[in-house]
Amino acid sequence: EIVLTQSPDTLSLSPGERATLSCRASQSVSSFYLAWYQQIPGQAPRLLIYGASNRATGIPDRFSGSASGTDFTLTISRLEPEDFAVYYCQQYDNSPTFGQGTKVEIK
Amino acid sequence: QVQLQESGPGLVKPSQTLSLTCTVSGGSISSGDYYWSWIRQPAGKGLEWIGRIYTSGSTNYNPSLKSRVTISMDTSKNQFSLRLSSVTAADTAVYYCARKFDHWGRGTLVTVSS
Numbered sequence: 001e002i003v004l005t006q007s008p009d010t011l012s013l014s015p016g017e018r019a020t021l022s023c024r025a026s027q028s029v030s031s032f033y034l035a036w037y038q039q040i041p042g043q044a045p046r047l048l049i050y051g052a053s054n055r056a057t058g059i060p061d062r063f064s065g066s067a068s069g070t071d072f073t074l075t076i077s078r079l080e081p082e083d084f085a086v087y088y089c090q091q092y093d094n095s096p097t098f099g100q101g102t103k104v105e106i107k
Numbered sequence: 108q109v110q111l112q113e114s115g116p117g118l119v120k121p122s123q124t125l126s127l128t129c130t131v132s133g134g135s136i137s138s139g140d141y142y143w144s145w146i147r148q149p150a151g152k153g154l155e156w157i158g159r160i161y162t163s164g165s166t167n168y169n170p171s172l173k174s175r176v177t178i179s180m181d182t183s184k185n186q187f188s189l190r191l192s193s194v195t196a197a198d199t200a201v202y203y204c205a206r207k208f209d210h211w212g213r214g215t216l217v218t219v220s221s
Contacts, residue, residue, distance in 0.1 A: 001170065035208060037154075044203055044211040045154065056209060088154055092208060095170060096144075096156040 002027055002091050004099035012107040019076040021102045023089035031067045033093040036074045039101075040085045048087075049074060079104070109134040111204050111212035119198075119219050125191040129204030129212060130184070137162050137182040141207050145178060145189045147200040148214075155200075160187055194219045 003026040013019055023034075031052035037045040047056040049065035052072060062077040076083055084106050089099040115127035129143070136143055144159040158168035160178045168176045172191070180187040191198060201214040 044214055046211075047209045050209070090154075090208070095167070096208075098154040098156070100153050 001095060002029060002093075002097050004089050004091060004097055006087075006089060006099035006102045008102060009100070010103045010105060012105050013079055014107045015079050015081055017079050019074075019079055019083070019104055021074040021076075021087055021089075021104075023072040023074070023099050025070040025072070025091060028070060029072075029091045030093060031072075033091055034065075034067065034072050035090045035092060036063075036065055036072075037088045037090065038083075038085050039088065045088065076104075109206055109210050111206065111210060113202060113204050113212045113215040115215060115217070117216055117218060119194055119217060120221050121195055121219055122193055125189070125194050125198060125217055125219070127189045127202055127204075127215065127217070128186050129188070130186050131206070132185070134206075135182075136180055136185050136187060143178075143180070143187045144205045144208065146203045146205060146211075147198075148203070149197075149200045157189065157191075157202075196220065 005024045007022045034052040036049040039045045048059050052067040053065045064075045066073045086101045086103045088101050110132045112130045119125045142159045142161045145157040148154050158176050158178050160166045175192045177190040196219050199219045201216050203214045205211040
């Protein structure tokens with residue numbers, strides 16, 4: 001099983017600041033099969049990024065994803081009030097797994 | 108726009124079988140390059156993939172749940188279903204269905220308790 005470890009567990013930032021979230025895979029993951037999700041409490045996860053760097057339909061361009069080997073990054077360039085949520089990375093190749101999540105909270 | 112809706116009992120007794128159905132609207136579950144997944148989330152915890160079924164009908168499951176899980180589809184009703192046997196309190200969670208992870212249902216809470 002591919003284990004995804006996200007860091008940090010919690011990120012405390014102010015609106016307008018830049019958020020950088022990390023996801024490290026325990027073994028090689030094709031970038032083609034790496035996704036990021038946003039989850040607001042009480043709601044289903046929403047797909048933000050697929051294929052490591054492709055924004056899903058309707059996702060604002062302040063969200064971007066990148067990859068370097070087994071390390072993946074989600075960047076939110078300027079936090080809007082609606083961006084404070086929990087974010088999960090996921091690999092969805094043979095046996096999908098999720099990271100444990102990073103909570104982005106208001107400082 | 109495809110939409111998914113989970114349905115089923117909200118309370119299941121320990122050792123029994125949990126059964127949920129996902130009804131899909133706005134698209135056919137038997138066409139296109141898609142697969143249809145079940146995912147769950149215990150309260151306050153992270154997401155766990157349970158398994159998926161492809162439009163061809165083939166399936167694959169989370170190895171940790173494989174012995175207890177069956178996912179099937181009913182193309183006449185445009186639905187796919189989850190059965191999880193021998194449930195315990197650890198199976199209490201919000202259960203989501205999804206199309207290829209890009210469209211999700213709202214989720215349904217299933218509690219395992221006597």
